[in-house]
Amino acid sequence: MVRSQAADTSTGEARSQSTKARATTKGDKNKEWEVKEILEVKKKWKSLYVRASWVGYREEDPEWYPISDFKTSPYLLKKFYRENPKALGPPAQLPAWEEAFEAGEEDYEHLNSNKPMNPVSKSRYLKQMFE
Numbered sequence: 001m002v003r004s005q006a007a008d009t010s011t012g013e014a015r016s017q018s019t020k021a022r023a024t025t026k027g028d029k030n031k032e033w034e035v036k037e038i039l040e041v042k043k044k045w046k047s048l049y050v051r052a053s054w055v056g057y058r059e060e061d062p063e064w065y066p067i068s069d070f071k072t073s074p075y076l077l078k079k080f081y082r083e084n085p086k087a088l089g090p091p092a093q094l095p096a097w098e099e100a101f102e103a104g105e106e107d108y109e110h111l112n113s114n115k116p117m118n119p120v121s122k123s124r125y126l127k128q129m130f131e
Contacts, residue, residue, distance in 0.1 A: 035073055038080035043088045047114035067091045068112045074098040078129065085126050089116045095125070 034055035042049050042064065049064040067089065070077055074097040081090045091097075093113045100108055117125060 032072075035070065035076055038070070038076055041067065041080070041088050043116060046116075048089050048091055048116050049114070066114045068093070068114050071097040071108050071111055072101065074101050081126070082129055090122065090125060091115065092117045092121065 036053040036055045039051040039053060039060070041051075044064075048067040050067050050070055051061065051064055052070070053060060067077075068091070071093070074094060077090065077094055078098070081087060081094075091113065092115045093111050094117075096111050097108070100111060116122070
């Protein structure tokens with residue numbers, strides 16, 4: 001996992017932020033690709049999926065990936081939801097992904113849910129994000 005320093009725009013404090021997210025590919029499920037940006041989120045069968053752009057690739061990736069593949073990039077997801085508060089989601093486990101990242105955990109496998117937050121949790125989470 002690669003980590004880089006960047007400012008958290010909600011607090012202005014420097015925080016360690018992940019700029020890599022694991023994208024499940026048919027050939028190699030353990031390979032990590034560096035995420036440039038989260039483009040959009042959709043819901044299918046009660047699970048969230050993400051389209052992303054990747055560092056070093058010019059073309060947009062047409063693939064949809066389970067949102068849990070981006071659990072090692074909680075701040076990119078948080079940035080997406082800050083800029084798109086009406087988007088589907090955020091994932092119910094996003095706060096846990098943030099905590100695991102901040103704690104420096106290397107094993108996120110127990111945090112694999114792709115389920116969205118319920119409306120009340122989403123409202124609270126977004127309110128906290130904008131405070």
